Amino acid sequence: MNDRKMHPESLMMSYGYKPELSEGAVKCPIFQTSTFVFKSAEEGKAFFEVAYGLREKREKEELGLIYSRLNNPDLQILEERLCLWDEAEECAVFESGMSAISTALLEFLSPGDVLLFSNPLYGGTDHFIKQTLTRFGIEVMGFYPWEQDQLPELVAASGKADRIRMIYVETPTYMGPLWQHPLKLGADLVLYSATKYIGGHSDVIAGACLGSHELIARVKGMRTFLGCMAGPWTGWLLLRSLETLKARMDIQAEGGPCVLPGSIGCGPRQGHLRRAMPGRRCHALLHGEGWRGRSLPLPQPFEAGEARGEPRKH
Numbered sequence: 001m002n003d004r005k006m007h008p009e010s011l012m013m014s015y016g017y018k019p020e021l022s023e024g025a026v027k028c029p030i031f032q033t034s035t036f037v038f039k040s041a042e043e044g045k046a047f048f049e050v051a052y053g054l055r056e057k058r059e060k061e062e063l064g065l066i067y068s069r070l071n072n073p074d075l076q077i078l079e080e081r082l083c084l085w086d087e088a089e090e091c092a093v094f095e096s097g098m099s100a101i102s103t104a105l106l107e108f109l110s111p112g113d114v115l116l117f118s119n120p121l122y123g124g125t126d127h128f129i130k131q132t133l134t135r136f137g138i139e140v141m142g143f144y145p146w147e148q149d150q151l152p153e154l155v156a157a158s159g160k161a162d163r164i165r166m167i168y169v170e171t172p173t174y175m176g177p178l179w180q181h182p183l184k185l186g187a188d189l190v191l192y193s194a195t196k197y198i199g200g201h202s203d204v205i206a207g208a209c210l211g212s213h214e215l216i217a218r219v220k221g222m223r224t225f226l227g228c229m230a231g232p233w234t235g236w237l238l239l240r241s242l243e244t245l246k247a248r249m250d251i252q253a254e255g256g257p258c259v260l261p262g263s264i265g266c267g268p269r270q271g272h273l274r275r276a277m278p279g280r281r282c283h284a285l286l287h288g289e290g291w292r293g294r295s296l297p298l299p300q301p302f303e304a305g306e307a308r309g310e311p312r313k314h
């Protein structure tokens with residue numbers, strides 16, 4: 001058992017939590033506290049130096065908790081557990097999907113940069129990109145799924161290719177973190193509205209951003225100063241939700257075809273969905289194995305008639 005690699009769904013009950021630090025409580029308590037106590041002023045100073053990037057953590061140095069805008073046990077354990085599904089190095093959790101998206105975009109974009117984004121986008125993201133980022137001198141350029149083959153030419157013709165700093169691709173919210181792993185497809189960051197399947201109980205709004213240590217350290221830096229981290233109660237609710245994530249998503253996938261108005265055409269690479277919906281033909285959600293440089297994994301919109309099982313026109 002000890003040397004057996006456990007699946008994320010098994011680890012959702014215990015991973016990252018040490019009961020001995022919480023009076024032996026079998027479940028992680030809610031650490032509803034703003035501030036943490038230091039053993040001495042010197043210890044507090046040492047924690048702050050690392051938190052604010054004034055020095056690197058020393059080898060074997062144990063860093064304690066400071067203030068819940070920077071870190072909190074419910075958030076840290078949640079972040080460690082979310083990493084397991086996407087096999088990400090690090091995660092930052094937020095009080096909403098929108099705050100995860102806006103914080104990541106603000107951290108990596110500067111005036112003069114160009115953001116390339118897929119259309120159509122969720123309304124909040126669309127507004128933030130077109131109305132807010134542009135007020136700060138960031139140029140934005142949208143593209144549609146049917147343009148993906150011509151994208152390199154379109155970008156070259158725009159004369160903005162050398163200023164493209166980020167590419168934002170939105171895929172259906174309901175695929176992650178079980179059936180779609182953008183980091184494995186070459187994305188640098190994956191962003192979630194955890195309000196949806198991750199939360200799963202319609203009682204919490206939350207978001208998450210996952211990626212490498214280096215990139216998430218930057219995202220967490222911006223999160224600290226915007227103050228949009230998830231609160232302890234949100235963190236605890238999501239820990240509760242993660243315990244049943246796999247079971248909920250599997251059952252919902254099984255039930256999905258029952259509410260679809262007929263079988264739907266399926267491309268050759270939709271193994272995940274086909275496994276999730278055994279015996280059913282399913283919609284082509286992702287195509288293209290990698291998106292760095294050439295092909296982008298884009299959601300293909302439903303076409304009229306497709307839901308009734310008629311073939312796609314192109």
Ligand SMILES: Cc1ncc(COP(=O)(O)O)c(C=O)c1O
Pocket residue numbers: 096097098099101122124125170171172173193194195205206207
């Ligand atoms: C694709 C997508 N992006 C972002 C969001 C925003 O997430 P939240 O409502 O958690 O802020 C949503 C919510 O519906 C969404 O579907």
